[in-house]
Amino acid sequence: MLAILWISRSTVALALVLGYFGAGAAASMRLARxxxxxxxxxxxxxxxxxxxSVLFGxxxxxxxTPIVGPFGARISQGLASLRASLAEAQSESPLELASQxxxxxxxxxxxxxxxxxxxxxxxxxxxxxxxxxSTQPDASTREFERSRQASLLTLRSAREHAADELEQVLAMLxxxxxxxxxxxxxxxxxxxxxxxxxxxxxxxxxxxAELSSFDAGRAALPLEGC
Amino acid sequence: xxSHATSTSPASVSSTSLLALTGLLLRSxxxxxxxxxxxxxxxxxxxxxxxxxxxxxxxxxFGVVVGSYRGSIQYLYAGLKAPLLLLLxxxxxxxxxxxxxxxxxxxxxxxxxxxxSLLAVARTAVLAAATSPVLWLYLSVHPDYHRAVLAMAGTxxxxxxxxxxxxxxxxxxxxxxxxxxxxxxxxVFGVLLAQTGWLLRPFVVRPRAEIALFRPIEANVFSSxxxxxxxxxxxxxxxxxxxxxxxxxxxxxxxxxxxxVDPQVELEPQQQEQGVF
Amino acid sequence: xxxxxxxxxxxxxxxxxxVPAFAAPGPxxxxxxISLPLRSSxxxxxxxxxxxxxxAAALGAPDLTAGLRLIPSVLLVELGSLALTTPALxxxxxxxGLDASVEDLASALARALVRGGQVAAGLILVVVxxxxxxxxxxxxxxxxxxxxxxxxxxxxxxxxxxxxxxxKSAARAHELDDARxxxxxxxxxxxSWAIALRxxxxxxxxxxxx
Numbered sequence: 001m002l003a004i005l006w007i008s009r010s011t012v013a014l015a016l017v018l019g020y021f022g023a024g025a026a027a028s029m030r031l032a033r034x035x036x037x038x039x040x041x042x043x044x045x046x047x048x049x050x051x052x053s054v055l056f057g058x059x060x061x062x063x064x065t066p067i068v069g070p071f072g073a074r075i076s077q078g079l080a081s082l083r084a085s086l087a088e089a090q091s092e093s094p095l096e097l098a099s100q101x102x103x104x105x106x107x108x109x110x111x112x113x114x115x116x117x118x119x120x121x122x123x124x125x126x127x128x129x130x131x132x133x134s135t136q137p138d139a140s141t142r143e144f145e146r147s148r149q150a151s152l153l154t155l156r157s158a159r160e161h162a163a164d165e166l167e168q169v170l171a172m173l174x175x176x177x178x179x180x181x182x183x184x185x186x187x188x189x190x191x192x193x194x195x196x197x198x199x200x201x202x203x204x205x206x207x208x209a210e211l212s213s214f215d216a217g218r219a220a221l222p223l224e225g226c
Numbered sequence: 227x228x229s230h231a232t233s234t235s236p237a238s239v240s241s242t243s244l245l246a247l248t249g250l251l252l253r254s255x256x257x258x259x260x261x262x263x264x265x266x267x268x269x270x271x272x273x274x275x276x277x278x279x280x281x282x283x284x285x286x287x288f289g290v291v292v293g294s295y296r297g298s299i300q301y302l303y304a305g306l307k308a309p310l311l312l313l314l315x316x317x318x319x320x321x322x323x324x325x326x327x328x329x330x331x332x333x334x335x336x337x338x339x340x341x342x343s344l345l346a347v348a349r350t351a352v353l354a355a356a357t358s359p360v361l362w363l364y365l366s367v368h369p370d371y372h373r374a375v376l377a378m379a380g381t382x383x384x385x386x387x388x389x390x391x392x393x394x395x396x397x398x399x400x401x402x403x404x405x406x407x408x409x410x411x412x413x414v415f416g417v418l419l420a421q422t423g424w425l426l427r428p429f430v431v432r433p434r435a436e437i438a439l440f441r442p443i444e445a446n447v448f449s450s451x452x453x454x455x456x457x458x459x460x461x462x463x464x465x466x467x468x469x470x471x472x473x474x475x476x477x478x479x480x481x482x483x484x485x486x487v488d489p490q491v492e493l494e495p496q497q498q499e500q501g502v503f
Numbered sequence: 504x505x506x507x508x509x510x511x512x513x514x515x516x517x518x519x520x521x522v523p524a525f526a527a528p529g530p531x532x533x534x535x536x537i538s539l540p541l542r543s544s545x546x547x548x549x550x551x552x553x554x555x556x557x558x559a560a561a562l563g564a565p566d567l568t569a570g571l572r573l574i575p576s577v578l579l580v581e582l583g584s585l586a587l588t589t590p591a592l593x594x595x596x597x598x599x600g601l602d603a604s605v606e607d608l609a610s611a612l613a614r615a616l617v618r619g620g621q622v623a624a625g626l627i628l629v630v631v632x633x634x635x636x637x638x639x640x641x642x643x644x645x646x647x648x649x650x651x652x653x654x655x656x657x658x659x660x661x662x663x664x665x666x667x668x669x670x671k672s673a674a675r676a677h678e679l680d681d682a683r684x685x686x687x688x689x690x691x692x693x694x695s696w697a698i699a700l701r702x703x704x705x706x707x708x709x710x711x712x713x
Contacts, residue, residue: 013443013472016635039275047278049317050270050340057267057337318628325625329618329654331661403657410650414629425636446637470636471562 069118109205277348284351285309291358296431315418332401342396350389443473549620553578556623559630563640584699602670611662619655
């Protein structure tokens with residue numbers, strides 16, 4: 001028995017279907033240009049409305065290779081403990097100690113600082129691995145070696161400074177948890193100290209970004225002549 | 227330690243196979259959106275293709291089984307349309323769900339909602355595929371057409387409930403009067419699923435009826451259900467007219483007298499197909 | 504101390520970006536923030552949603568005139584109901600000597616209108632689907648209007664209770680035991696539904712053209 005392929009006689013229906021898949025094709029092209037995987041690009045043909053946030057979201061989420069720095073595990077552990085403490089306190093008191101937005105900003109800043117330390121570590125490792133050609137020790141080679149050593153010195157100094165700051169911020173997370181514990185014992189009267197500590201933590205974390213960018217700027221100078 | 231525990235850490239999710247993801251989907255899908263440490267958008271990017279693949283595979287398997295009632299090319303047609311039956315209601319109903327939840331003071335990002343809905347649909351599709359052998363067994367004994375349709379609808383309802391549960395469980399806590407939003411969403415998705423099934427018909431085709439990929443856009447699922455109920459009590463003669471902006475230019479079928487018809491007289495296949503699905 | 508690695512070595516595989524989902528709200532939803540001013544864009548969006556719902560149903564209208572009249576129909580019912588009941592609510596509220604100010608009450612009702620408009624916007628696609636493929640555009644519109652009404656009423660009651668609670672003294676911040684206020688809310692709800700139904704009948708006659 002022959003199967004009859006029934007096609008809608010309404011051109012409007014056809015236009016709607018073509019319009020949907022046309023938008024899907026446009027979405028696929030946009031995702032492909034952004035460097036997404038083939039699976040996601042193909043998925044956009046069918047389910048592009050679900051991927052609107054990916055289509056119009058920040059492109060840098062995929063454009064760079066994420067790096068877990070030396071403080072990654074401690075940041076995760078510290079924030080997890082802080083969230084647990086806040087959740088416990090929240091269950092006993094109607095007042096909100098910290099919003100999710102604050103915690104998210106805190107985590108973002110810490111991760112970015114950790115990322116910067118890791119980037120500097122990589123740069124230091126690359127510079128250390130770069131050895132001048134010792135068979136022909138001419139003036140340019142000696143100049144290059146001097147610059148390399150100066151850059152390494154600056155980078156190491158900046159790296160240690162940033163790492164120290166990050167260590168202190170992580171230590172502050174612990175003190176905030178202590179304040180939260182006190183709040184749980186003494187109820188609403190200690191909300192203000194907890195919020196103050198969190199605000200102080202936010203300020204300190206915000207300073208991490210300024211400090212790191214300043215140090216990164218200074219580290220670039222000795223290599224400018226190469 | 228539970229040997230079946232599956233990590234939902236970013237590294238494990240990105241490298242997980244489809245089979246492993248299926249296991250996670252069936253056990254505790256809400257864990258895939260309940261991880262504070264992971265960027266939800268990155269997770270959506272990782273999982274969307276896999277979840278869609280599971281939806282297509284599971285839906286197609288279910289469709290093929292439903293198509294087995296008629297056989298021939300209906301295997302292919304039903305297999306192609308069944309995933310759409312699961313996806314279309316979700317695509318159309320998601321803005322409404324988001325609006326209901328916002329009215330109940332639960333604002334959530336489109337990313338989270340998209341991920342939750344993909345999980346729900348994929349889970350429904352996988353469960354539908356899992357129940358396919360049972361459905362095939364029933365359809366293989368060639369039950370009455372209406373019973374076959376009911377079996378298909380009943381299966382979809384049974385597997386749809388865990389899917390809807392997944393959707394609500396994947397949403398964040400909080401908000402006020404959330405049961406109101408859930409009840410409204412259930413009503414919207416239920417109506418959309420029923421109407422989408424009508425729109426994409428036929429799925430279950432009588433053994434001697436002509437096979438078509440789609441029927442004309444006419445009537446609606448509610449009038450057809452009413453007609454089926456009347457047919458069950460011996461009152462035949464329902465006329466399905468072209469409906470809606472897209473269906474009104476379809477030529478109307480020949481009108482049948484709306485009176486009791488001798489059940490000994492067999493109706494033409496096209497007249498029989500005016501029933502549900 | 505965390506020193507730099509001795510040789511170039513990076514983690515063998517990278518997890519997805521750890522940038523947290525700060526764009527998404529956390530698991531605990533914030534309560535009604537009645538101190539935040541209502542943005543005009545939210546109000547305009549709500550009105551657009553109400554008009555959009557009517558326009559969606561207009562796609563399934565039997566003729567052009569009815570279709571054009573359907574476009575503002577939802578807006579007329581929703582705004583008409585709120586406009587006619589708000590003065591009564593405000594007057595009685597002040598007459599009973601309750602605590603919230605008139606401005607706070609008005610902004611609470613405006614937030615309810617915004618939520619209703621958002622629900623209307625969310626249902627546009629559903630009504631479009633029915634208008635394009637069935638003759639159930641009008642029943643779908645009525646069902647959507649019912650949903651809009653329910654959510655507007657519920658949100659209105661919640662917002663009004665919130666402003667009233669805030670207006671009370673701090674010692675009684677968690678109490679709302681004023682029977683007059685409860686009766687006022689119930690009366691306002693019933694009146695607004697009755698007026699909405701009445702306006703709806705008038706609008707329906709106008710759309711049909713009788």
